[in-house]
Amino acid sequence: MTLITEQGAVEDRFTRADTLEAALAADGPVLIPLWLVAEYAKVRPQAEFGLSVTGSTAIEDVAPHLAKVSLVAVEFAAFADGRGFSLAQKILREGYQGVLRASGPLIADEFADALACGFTEVELPETLANRQPVQQWLAAKDTMSDHYQSGYGRGPSILQKRHAARKGASA
Amino acid sequence: MYRYDEFDERFVRERVAQFRGQVERRLDGSLSEDEFKPLRLKNGLYLQLHAYMLRIAVPYGTMNSRQLRQLAHIAETYDKGYGHFTTRQNLQFNWPKLKDVPEILDLLADVEMHCIQTSGNCIRNVTSDQFAGVAKDEVEDPRPTAELLRQWSSLHPEFVWLPRKFKIAVTGAEHDRAAIKVHDIGLKLKRDDAGEIGYEVSVGGGLGRTPMIGKIIKDFLPKSELLAYLEAVMRVYNSEGRRDNKYKARVKILVHETGEDEFRAMVEEEYAKLDGPTINAPQEEVERIAAYFASPAYETLPETSATLAKAQANDPALARFVEQNGFAHKQPGYIALTIALKEIGAVPGDMSAAQMRAFADIAERYSFDEFRVTHSQNLVLPHVKQDDVPAVFAALKEAGLASANAGLITDIIACPGLDYCALATAKSIPIAQAIAKTFADEERQKKIGLLPIKISGCINACGHHHVGAIGILGLEKGGRENYQITVGGDASEHAALGERLGPGIDAADVPAAIEAIVETYLGEKQGGESFMETVRRTGPEPFKAGFTAFIESRTLETEAVG
Numbered sequence: 230m231t232l233i234t235e236q237g238a239v240e241d242r243f244t245r246a247d248t249l250e251a252a253l254a255a256d257g258p259v260l261i262p263l264w265l266v267a268e269y270a271k272v273r274p275q276a277e278f279g280l281s282v283t284g285s286t287a288i289e290d291v292a293p294h295l296a297k298v299s300l301v302a303v304e305f306a307a308f309a310d311g312r313g314f315s316l317a318q319k320i321l322r323e324g325y326q327g328v329l330r331a332s333g334p335l336i337a338d339e340f341a342d343a344l345a346c347g348f349t350e351v352e353l354p355e356t357l358a359n360r361q362p363v364q365q366w367l368a369a370k371d372t373m374s375d376h377y378q379s380g381y382g383r384g385p386s387i388l389q390k391r392h393a394a395r396k397g398a399s400a
Numbered sequence: 401m402y403r404y405d406e407f408d409e410r411f412v413r414e415r416v417a418q419f420r421g422q423v424e425r426r427l428d429g430s431l432s433e434d435e436f437k438p439l440r441l442k443n444g445l446y447l448q449l450h451a452y453m454l455r456i457a458v459p460y461g462t463m464n465s466r467q468l469r470q471l472a473h474i475a476e477t478y479d480k481g482y483g484h485f486t487t488r489q490n491l492q493f494n495w496p497k498l499k500d501v502p503e504i505l506d507l508l509a510d511v512e513m514h515c516i517q518t519s520g521n522c523i524r525n526v527t528s529d530q531f532a533g534v535a536k537d538e539v540e541d542p543r544p545t546a547e548l549l550r551q552w553s554s555l556h557p558e559f560v561w562l563p564r565k566f567k568i569a570v571t572g573a574e575h576d577r578a579a580i581k582v583h584d585i586g587l588k589l590k591r592d593d594a595g596e597i598g599y600e601v602s603v604g605g606g607l608g609r610t611p612m613i614g615k616i617i618k619d620f621l622p623k624s625e626l627l628a629y630l631e632a633v634m635r636v637y638n639s640e641g642r643r644d645n646k647y648k649a650r651v652k653i654l655v656h657e658t659g660e661d662e663f664r665a666m667v668e669e670e671y672a673k674l675d676g677p678t679i680n681a682p683q684e685e686v687e688r689i690a691a692y693f694a695s696p697a698y699e700t701l702p703e704t705s706a707t708l709a710k711a712q713a714n715d716p717a718l719a720r721f722v723e724q725n726g727f728a729h730k731q732p733g734y735i736a737l738t739i740a741l742k743e744i745g746a747v748p749g750d751m752s753a754a755q756m757r758a759f760a761d762i763a764e765r766y767s768f769d770e771f772r773v774t775h776s777q778n779l780v781l782p783h784v785k786q787d788d789v790p791a792v793f794a795a796l797k798e799a800g801l802a803s804a805n806a807g808l809i810t811d812i813i814a815c816p817g818l819d820y821c822a823l824a825t826a827k828s829i830p831i832a833q834a835i836a837k838t839f840a841d842e843e844r845q846k847k848i849g850l851l852p853i854k855i856s857g858c859i860n861a862c863g864h865h866h867v868g869a870i871g872i873l874g875l876e877k878g879g880r881e882n883y884q885i886t887v888g889g890d891a892s893e894h895a896a897l898g899e900r901l902g903p904g905i906d907a908a909d910v911p912a913a914i915e916a917i918v919e920t921y922l923g924e925k926q927g928g929e930s931f932m933e934t935v936r937r938t939g940p941e942p943f944k945a946g947f948t949a950f951i952e953s954r955t956l957e958t959e960a961v962g
Contacts, residue, residue, distance in 0.1 A: 285639075309438055309521070311561025315638045318558060322673065336435050338422065345557035361430050372418040375407055377551040379627075380678040381558070387407040387551070392682040 231358035232330075233340075234350045235370065238363045241352070243279050243300055252278075260302055266294055281332070284312035288319040295325045302352065305333030314346040321347040337361045337369040344370060345382040401462055401770055402547045402692045404512045411554070412509045415516055419443045420502040442522055442560065444515030445501060449822045454493045454501060455518040456508060460528035460546035460570070461489035461773040465760035468771070470511040472756035474504055483756070485741060485749040487813055487864055488567070489527050489773040490518055494820055516554055521562045523553035523634075527569045529577045530774040533693060534782050536730045540589045540597055542572035544690035545626070548681055552627055559634050563641035564649035566634075567606075574893070579775060581605045581614045581895035582867055584651045585633065590620065598622045603633060603663070604655030605895075607861035612652040613895050617664045624686075628679040632671035640666070696768040696783055701733025705786035718793050720842065721804040726789075727780075735786050738806040739779040739796060744836045747829050748814045749777030758799035766792050775864075776813055776852070778806060809851040809918070810836040813864060817857030817874065818881075826874025826881040828857035831910055838911040848918055851931045854889070867891035869932050870917060871898040872910065881907050887917060887943045888935040899940040901947035905954075913950055920946035 232241045243260040246252035249268050252259045260279040261269055263286065269278065279300030282291055295301070301320060303313040313331055320329065331343045332352040343351060351366070379386040385393065404412070419439075426436040444455040456471070471491060475483050478500045479493040486492055496504060508514055518525055526546045533541045549568060553559070559566075571578040572589040580586025586602035599621045605614025621629050637651045640658070655663045712719040727736040739759070741749050751759070763771040763781060766788050772780040784792055796802040805811045812835060815821065817828025832855055839845055854868030858875070865871030871886040883905055886898030905913055920943050925934050935943065 308435065309561050310643060311559070311638055312643075314558045314561065315635050318635070322675075336431065338431075338439060339561075342555075342557040342560060360432070361425075365425070365430060368421075372421065373411065373414050373555065375411060376557065377411075377554055378556055378679075379681070380675070387411070388681050388685045391405070391407065391688065392685055395684060395688075 230355065231353045231363070232350055233353065233358075233363055233366050235344060235367075237367060239350070245281070258299070260300060263290060263294075270297070279328075279330075282316070284310060284316055286316065288316065288323070291316075291320060292323050295320065295323050295327075298327060300328040300330060301325065302330040302332045303348075305331060305335055308334050308336045308339060314342065317343075317346045317348055337365040340366050340370040341373060345376060345378075401464060402459075402543075402689065408512070408551075409509075412512070412514045412516075415443075415514060415555070416502060416505040416509055419505060423498070423502060438520055438561075442517055442520035443505075444518035445498075446519060447822070448494065448820050449818075449824075450820070451495050452498055452501070453820070454496045454504060454515060455486070456491045456493070456513060456515050457518045457525040458490050458513075458773050459550045460526055460532070460543055461530055461775075462532075462543065463771055463773065464769050465764035465771075467511045467513055468756050468760040468763070470507055470513070472753040472760070474507055475753040475756070478504055482750050482752045484747070484816070485751065485773050485777045485779070487775050487777060487815070487862060488518075488525060489530075489775055490525055491773070492816075494816075519565075520560075521564050521566075522560045523549075523556065523562075523566045523568065526550055526553070527567070527578055527583075527775060529571045529573055530772040530778075530780045531577060531727055531736055531782070532572060532772075533695065534727070534729055534736045535573045535575075535577075536728060537574040538572045538730070539574075539591055540572045541690075541693050542570040542578070542587075542589060543693045544686065545572075545587065545589070545599075546570050547689050547692075548626070548686060549630075552630075552681070556634075558631075559638055562634075562638055563643045564646060564651075566637070566651065568630075576891075576893040576895075577774075579864075579867065579891035579895075581893075582607055582611070582864070582891055583614065585630065586614050587626075592620050596622065599626060601629065601633075603667075604652040604660075606650050606652040607864055607866050608650065609647060609859045609861070610650075610653065610656075611861065611866040611897050612656060613897070614652075615655055615660045615663075617660070617667060624680055624683065625676060627681055628674060628676035629667075629671055631679055632667050632674060635674075636663070636666045636670050695731070696770075698731045698734060698783070699785070701731075701785070701787075703732045705733060705789075708786045708789050711790040715790070717802075717804070718790060720846075721793055721802060722789060724804045724808065724846075725806040729783070731783070733786055735784050735789065737781045737784055737789070737792065738774070739781065739801050740803040740806045740811050741778055741801075742805055742811045742836070743800060743803050744810060744840045745833055748812055748832050755799050755801060758795065759801060762792060762795050762799075776811065778811070804842070805845060807850045807852060808845045809839045809848050809853060809914075810845055812836060812853045812855060813868070814855040815857050815862035817855075817863075821857065821862075823860055824857035824874075825859070825876040826857045826883065827907065828855045828863060828874055831855055831872060831874065831883070831907060834907075834911050835914055838915065848922070849930055851918075851921075853914070864891065865889070866897045867895070868898060869935070870914060874907075875904065877904060883907060883910050885910075885913055885917070885947065888932070888940055890932060894932075894936070899944075901940065901944050902951060905951070909954060912954075913947065916946050916950035917943055 244255040601618040602614030767781040814832040856863035867889040889898030
């Protein structure tokens with residue numbers, strides 16, 4: 230697995246576990262599926278952990294856990310399955326401020342969209358990272374300087390920039 | 401007409417560079433064929449039966465002469481010297497080479513055009529009324545809304561990987577010429593009781609293999625809330641639309657399976673949660689866009705032109721052209737003219753490079769440098785001075801563009817069909833040509849009156865056959881092309897799906913079957929009723945009976961010969 234942020238490749242602090250035994254045996258924070266959260270939290274109430282959910286998960290099922298986790302990984306079934314982008318927006322709307330990971334066979338061409346929808350990192354299967362190395366991801370995220378949609382990404386949208394420019398001009 | 405500012409310009413240029421990079425990364429193996437496919441589709445590049453096809457966006461069908469001249473240049477340099485206008489107000493080139501595509505995109509960017517989202521599972525090019533800004537029955541010009549949506553939907557970070565394609569149409573008029581009820585989202589500008597302008601929002605219309613009429617999910621949406629509300633609709637669709645079966649992935653299926661009320665509740669719930677002010681366009685920005693669509697500098701003229709009346713009296717062909725192809729203009733002394741790309745025997749929607757240049761000259765000189773593309777694969781000169789109509793008619797005739805058949809039985813919509821398309825199961829264009837030849841006589845066409853025929857060469861319904869007054873669907877049956885005929889389809893504010901008349905027939909029998917349907921109409925017709933008015937009154941039964949009689953007579957003939 231390769232983990233990529235806006236700055237480049239980074240180490241993954243989290244260990245994936247999908248049984249309680251594996252989660253308890255792991256060193257450092259674990260990344261566990263939704264159904265394991267209650268069991269794990271009972272045994273390790275103070276431990277830092279991450280939550281893994283599929284793109285099709287309802288926000289109502291995710292929201293109750295957001296205050297307790299430092300990572301949410303949204304699993305993409307395929308690069309062309311955009312449900313994860315909408316789930317990311319819903320998670321942010323709940324006030325979540327931790328790490329938001331897009332995980333799965335995404336392609337570099339989606340990096341800018343993932344970041345604009347609120348993801349902070351992407352976790353790729355090794356085969357994909359070999360074909361599309363980190364440099365391609367970093368280049369792809371900067372191909373478009375601007376976006377039209379307000380409420381996405383960090384910078385102002387084109388509509389907001391025009392608005393600001395006109396205000397500045399008339400001031 | 402809208403003009404790009406520095407942001408739009410850079411956006412389109414960077415999109416071209418991005419696509420060029422994607423082509424390179426496909427060639428060096430970084431992108432697999434499966435990954436590259438949706439990327440090229442989102443930039444309008446299809447792989448057809450014989451070659452690539454490039455679909456160019458004509459946002460809400462509006463163009464100027466400089467753009468059309470550039471298309472003529474591209475057609476001659478990179479294609480076979482012609483282009484094809486589609487039922488989505490776009491233009492397709494059927495023979496470009498992959499290696500030339502980035503260069504073509506550069507040339508398009510030079511004239512403020514692009515291929516962004518003319519295909520793929522994303523929000524497609526927004527369509528509108530070809531008589532926007534012209535029609536007398538308009539509450540408000542729909543083009544500023546369409547342009548705002550073009551910008552908002554371009555590379556939307558959240559909605560580029562939808563379950564399926566998504567089409568939005570906008571109308572500002574009472575009479576719906578944009579077919580909003582057969583779109584994924586249909587927007588109709590209207591006034592509420594207080595006189596405020598807003599939108600009636602329909603969701604879940606569509607044709608294809610499961611045709612459906614859109615459901616009104618919001619009776620009145622204040623104009624300023626448009627983008628946030630559409631974002632709510634899109635988010636519900638992106639999250640809940642089916643991804644297990646591409647034939648059930650359109651939003652119409654979600655609306656149908658969820659139920660209209662439940663779907664409305666889901667959208668309202670999402671809408672209540674999202675932060676409208678951070679999403680909606682600033683009022684000043686909406687006004688900035690709208691200012692581009694202000695009326696051109698019309699002259700003050702009398703309601704009708706004596707010059708034109710006199711010329712019509714002396715030239716019956718001109719009179720017929722004005723009567724058939726003219727559309728009443730809101731400005732006294734002006735007229736909008738439909739240019740039917742439907743010469744008898746020609747391919748519906750095709751235009752040669754020479755015709756493009758001639759037409760660009762006409763639009764520049766006589767229509768404030770502007771023209772429109774219609775979803776009936778025709779063109780419109782929106783602002784012609786009535787005094788100039790004789791000169792315009794002469795110039796159109798010279799270019800082979802003066803067919804006086806707009807809306808008549810020979811003004812046929814046809815998809816590319818088996819002649820071009822990889823999905824087609826039957827020919828479409830030759831059927832249109834055969835019908836046009838059968839009804840070539842102008843007097844006969846006039847007697848029959850308005851009768852839009854629409855032909856699709858497969859179940860995907862690109863020819864909109866479900867909403868043709870007469871619809872023809874070509875299928876493959878036991879190794880033979882087989883055609884099903886419907887009547888009563890309507891894409892206007894009386895939106896309705898056509899009803900099948902009986903079993904499918906052979907290609908060779910189609911023109912005679914259409915003649916039989918026309919005979920039924922002429923027999924049933926009361927007073928000045930149009931074909932559609934008659935069908936609405938009588939229902940399909942007499943047409944079914946006529947069609948059955950036609951099939952029986954055919955069978956007897958065949959048996960007699962055999």
